Amino acid sequence: MDLLNQILAEPLDPDYARVAARPGRAPRMRLALLLVAVGCGVLFATGSVQSTRSAPAVAVERQQLLDRIAEQQTQQDRLRADIATESEEVNRLRSEGLGQDTTAQQLQAALAVAEQEAAAVPVRGPGMVLEVDDAPGSTGPEDGRIIDVDLQMLVNGLWSSGAEAIAVNGYRLSPVTAIRGAGDAITVDYRSLTTPYRVEAVGDPGQLPSRFAESSGGQWWNYVRQNYDVAMSTSTAEELELPADTTLALRQARAQEG
The missing domain is CATH 3.30.70.1880 (Protein of unknown function DUF881)
Incomplete structure (x- = not known):
């Protein structure tokens, strides 16, 4: 009965009021979230600045690479033309060396077919x-x-x-x-x-x-x-x-x- 009388005489509202009056965690939590947001913003800003600064350098390097590729391609085409010229000379000398008899003509005809099938001569x-x-x-x-x-x-x-x-x-x-x-x-x-x-x-x-x-x-x-x-x-x-x-x-x- 004493406990019942105490509950009736002293309601729990004052206890709730005292808890509500304590400094809560919300301000500290908001402060922590604010600091995290600021930190993320700084990181993103730094990354953006670095990307912006490095973009011209990347573009320059890419253009230099493209120029080198074009230069090597031009040189390759020039060498390919030289090879074609030398091949014509080799074919001429070969024809002279084989002669003009029947056997030589048959061999020349067989070589012509083989070279065409092998893509060794223009067509x-x-x-x-x-x-x-x-x-x-x-x-x-x-x-x-x-x-x-x-x-x-x-x-x-x-x-x-x-x-x-x-x-x-x-x-x-x-x-x-x-x-x-x-x-x-x-x-x-x-x-x-x-x-x-x-x-x-x-x-x-x-x-x-x-x-x-x-x-x-x-x-x-x-x-x-x-x-x-x-x-x-x-x-x-x-x-x-x-x-x-x-x-x-x-x-x-x-x-x-x-």
Whole structure:
């Protein structure tokens, strides 16, 4: 009864009032949050300033790298032209050395066929031209950027359709040519290509386009065009002139007996 009388005589309201009157944690919590926010702001501001200051340096380095690439490409083209000139001289001397008898003429004819199939000599004739480009605004293969597999399928489709010789952006393809991806770029025997990709194929212009459309490469590109908005144009040409593959090198030779 004493406890009951005490509860009735002394309600709990004064205790609640005393607790409410104590200094709470809210001000300290607000202060801590304020300090954290200020710290984050300082960090973000510092990072932004550093990024802004480093942006010009990055742009300069990128331009220097592009200039070096262009310079090396120019030098490579010059060396390629020198190789072509020397190859013509070698062919002339070889013809003189073989002579003009029947055996020599048969050997010359066999060499001419082998050289054309190996892309060791320039070739000229009618054919088909295809020009393909990335989808507008594409940043990756998922939204329309052409990748190495796409060009591989295109080229293989042309070979299977009867193409006698093929060049991509002026680079002749040989039986050992590799089309690969290197980062965002596509290379032909480690030579970088730029868009749009121009593919020239020497062959019968009356049959090559229809055969290509029915090939696995043509069907692949039909799907890519419809689903990824890549650009592709085709045309026939009365005469194409494709250069020799200057990356070819003699790896093995054997003297013929007799």
